[in-house]
Amino acid sequence: MIDARYVARVWRRNAVVWTKYWLGSFVGTVGEPLLYLFLLGYGMERLIKEVEGMSYSRFIAPGLILTASMYDATFECTYASFTRMTKQNTYRSIISTPVNLSEVVAGDILWATTRGVISAVLVSALLALLGLLDSPTLIFMPLLALLCGALFGSLAMVATGLARDYDFFTYFFTLVVSPMFLFSGIFFPLEGMSGWAVALAESLPMTWMVRMSRVLAYGRMDPAFFGDIVKSILSILVLFILSVRLIERRLIR
Amino acid sequence: MRKFRVVLGPSPVHFPDDTALRVRGSKVTVGVAMEPYLAVDGLSKSYDGVPAVRGLSFTISPAETYGLLGPNGAGKSTTISCLYGLVRPDAGRALIGGLDVRTELRRIKALAGIVPQDDCLDPDLSVEENLWVYGHYFGIESGEVRRRADELLRFVELADHRKKKVPELSGGMRRRLLIGRALINQPKLLILDEPTTGLDPQARHLVWSRLRELKRRGVTMLLTTHYMDEAQMLCDRLAIMDHGRMSVESTPRELIDRHVGASVVELHAPPPGAARPFSEAGIETHEFEDIVYLFPRDQTPDVLRKLSETGVAFASRPANLEDVFLKIVGRGLRD
Incomplete structure (x- = not known):
C-alpha cells in the first residue's frame, strides 16, 4: 500500500516549504539545547562536582542532542501536520492526486525525521567544537537521530490523529513530551532510583534514546544498546500504523 | 440480424441506425452507442445512519459535460467524493475509464482532475x-x-501573478488557480464542485469561458452547481438530485420543455383567487409567497390577453432551468 516514490513527493513538498524559512528554524533547534547546556549545565556545575566520573555539562550533552531531534520531530508532526490536515486542507488536496493518505502521513513523518537528523548533526557538531564530546563514534549520531525523529514523529502523528483542536497539543506536551524530556535520564542518572521510578522511566522511549546517545557520544558500550534499537524500531512501526488508522478515520468517511 | 462487435474502452462503438437489440429482455433501439467514460451504479452512502446518497446511478459519455444539481444536502458532494476516494460508498460501484474506484483508485486519480469546493x-x-x-x-x-x-x-x-503568495490572491484568482492546478496532469475527466460559487460576474465569465474551451478540447466534465444559468450553459445533460436520489435527468432544453414549457407568467402580488380561473382551465400554477407562477404552455397568448383585461400586475418571460429546479425540488428552504 505504501510506495516510497509517493512518500518522497510529500517529503519534497515539505522540503520546498522549509527552504523559505530554514534559517529561522535553526534558532529553536540549536538555541534551546545550548540554553540548557550553558544555563543549566554550567549553573549546576557549581553544585555538582561530577556525575558518573564526568562534568555535569558532559553528562547532559548527549541527551541534549536528541532532545533537539525529539522536539523538532514532535513540533513538525503536531502543530505543522495538524494545520496541514485541518486548516489548510493540504492532506485532502494531496490525496486528490495519486498519492495515498498513508503516504502523506509517511511523508510528513519522514520530513519530521529529516528535521530531527539535521538538528542532531548541528548540535553534535557544536558540542564537539566546544570540546564537550570527542568520541569518534559521535559521527553515528545522525543514525540514532533517524530513529529518534521517526519515533517521535510517529508518536506526534498519533496525537494529531486524536486532536480535536490545538488545545489538545498543550495536554500532549505537558503530559507526554515534557515528562519524557525531564525523566529520561538526560539530567540525572536513573540508576539507584526506586523500582517504580525506574520502571516508569524505562517505559519512556526517550530513555532508550538517551541511553543509546551516551553509547555513541562517549564511545562506551551499554548492554541494553541493541535491545533499545529493537524496541525503538518496533515502537515506530506500531505508532506509524496507529497514526495512519487514526488519520484515515478522520479524513476518509 | 446483423452481427456487431462491442469494443470495450472509451472509443465510440457504432451500430447501424436501425439496429434493435435485446438487453435483459427489453427492446432497445440503438443509434450510436457510446461506452460511458464514467458509470455510477447504485451508489449509496450513509453518515452515522443518515442516508446521504441512496442508490444513485448515472453515466457520462466521453467528452460530455454532466451536471449534478440539487439543494444543499441532496448528496452531490458525497457523490463526487466517492469518485476519488474521499468517501467510501456503502454500496454500489463507480467505473471511470473502465477502472473500478474501489480497486484502481490510484490509476483513476492519475487521469482525473479535481476542483474542490473549498479552497x-x-x-x-x-x-x-x-x-x-x-x-x-x-x-x-x-x-x-x-x-x-x-x-x-x-x-x-495568472501569469502576471505567478510569484504571489496564495493568501494575497482574490477569490477569483484562487478559483482559477484551483482549476489550473487540476489540469496539471492533463486529465481526461475534470470534476468540479461548485466551480463559480462566490465569484464576481467577471470571474464567473472567465471560468465559464475556460470550461467551454476544455469542453471543446474533449475533456469529460462532471460539475455540481447551484447556478441554473451555469448548468444550462455548460451541461450537455444534467441530473437534479434531492434527498440522495435522482429526481430527473436529461438535457437542459428537454427538461424545460417537459416540466415547464416555453414560457412562464408571473403574477405579482395578485388579489386572492386571481389565479383560479387559470388553474380551472387546466393551467399549471405554483404559488410562492407573493408570486403566482403560471406555466401556460400553448395557451400563453390566451392567458396574456385575459390577464391584461384583469389589471393584475404580471410579467411573461421565457422558461429557464431554475423554473424546472424549483418545480421539482420545491421552494422551501433547506437549511
Whole structure:
C-alpha cells in the first residue's frame, strides 16, 4: 500500500516549504539545547562536582542532542501536520492526486525525521567544537537521530490523529513530551532510583534514546544498546500504523 | 440480424441506425452507442445512519459535460467524493475509464482532475510553486511540470501573478488557480464542485469561458452547481438530485420543455383567487409567497390577453432551468 516514490513527493513538498524559512528554524533547534547546556549545565556545575566520573555539562550533552531531534520531530508532526490536515486542507488536496493518505502521513513523518537528523548533526557538531564530546563514534549520531525523529514523529502523528483542536497539543506536551524530556535520564542518572521510578522511566522511549546517545557520544558500550534499537524500531512501526488508522478515520468517511 | 462487435474502452462503438437489440429482455433501439467514460451504479452512502446518497446511478459519455444539481444536502458532494476516494460508498460501484474506484483508485486519480469546493491551495507556496508541487505528486518531471505550469498560468490568466503568495490572491484568482492546478496532469475527466460559487460576474465569465474551451478540447466534465444559468450553459445533460436520489435527468432544453414549457407568467402580488380561473382551465400554477407562477404552455397568448383585461400586475418571460429546479425540488428552504 505504501510506495516510497509517493512518500518522497510529500517529503519534497515539505522540503520546498522549509527552504523559505530554514534559517529561522535553526534558532529553536540549536538555541534551546545550548540554553540548557550553558544555563543549566554550567549553573549546576557549581553544585555538582561530577556525575558518573564526568562534568555535569558532559553528562547532559548527549541527551541534549536528541532532545533537539525529539522536539523538532514532535513540533513538525503536531502543530505543522495538524494545520496541514485541518486548516489548510493540504492532506485532502494531496490525496486528490495519486498519492495515498498513508503516504502523506509517511511523508510528513519522514520530513519530521529529516528535521530531527539535521538538528542532531548541528548540535553534535557544536558540542564537539566546544570540546564537550570527542568520541569518534559521535559521527553515528545522525543514525540514532533517524530513529529518534521517526519515533517521535510517529508518536506526534498519533496525537494529531486524536486532536480535536490545538488545545489538545498543550495536554500532549505537558503530559507526554515534557515528562519524557525531564525523566529520561538526560539530567540525572536513573540508576539507584526506586523500582517504580525506574520502571516508569524505562517505559519512556526517550530513555532508550538517551541511553543509546551516551553509547555513541562517549564511545562506551551499554548492554541494553541493541535491545533499545529493537524496541525503538518496533515502537515506530506500531505508532506509524496507529497514526495512519487514526488519520484515515478522520479524513476518509 | 446483423452481427456487431462491442469494443470495450472509451472509443465510440457504432451500430447501424436501425439496429434493435435485446438487453435483459427489453427492446432497445440503438443509434450510436457510446461506452460511458464514467458509470455510477447504485451508489449509496450513509453518515452515522443518515442516508446521504441512496442508490444513485448515472453515466457520462466521453467528452460530455454532466451536471449534478440539487439543494444543499441532496448528496452531490458525497457523490463526487466517492469518485476519488474521499468517501467510501456503502454500496454500489463507480467505473471511470473502465477502472473500478474501489480497486484502481490510484490509476483513476492519475487521469482525473479535481476542483474542490473549498479552497485547498497550498498557502505555504507561491502561485507557480502550487502548480509545480502538485504536478510532482503525479510524478511529472521538473522540466515538463514547469512547461505545463507556464501554459496553465496563461490559460487561467495568472501569469502576471505567478510569484504571489496564495493568501494575497482574490477569490477569483484562487478559483482559477484551483482549476489550473487540476489540469496539471492533463486529465481526461475534470470534476468540479461548485466551480463559480462566490465569484464576481467577471470571474464567473472567465471560468465559464475556460470550461467551454476544455469542453471543446474533449475533456469529460462532471460539475455540481447551484447556478441554473451555469448548468444550462455548460451541461450537455444534467441530473437534479434531492434527498440522495435522482429526481430527473436529461438535457437542459428537454427538461424545460417537459416540466415547464416555453414560457412562464408571473403574477405579482395578485388579489386572492386571481389565479383560479387559470388553474380551472387546466393551467399549471405554483404559488410562492407573493408570486403566482403560471406555466401556460400553448395557451400563453390566451392567458396574456385575459390577464391584461384583469389589471393584475404580471410579467411573461421565457422558461429557464431554475423554473424546472424549483418545480421539482420545491421552494422551501433547506437549511
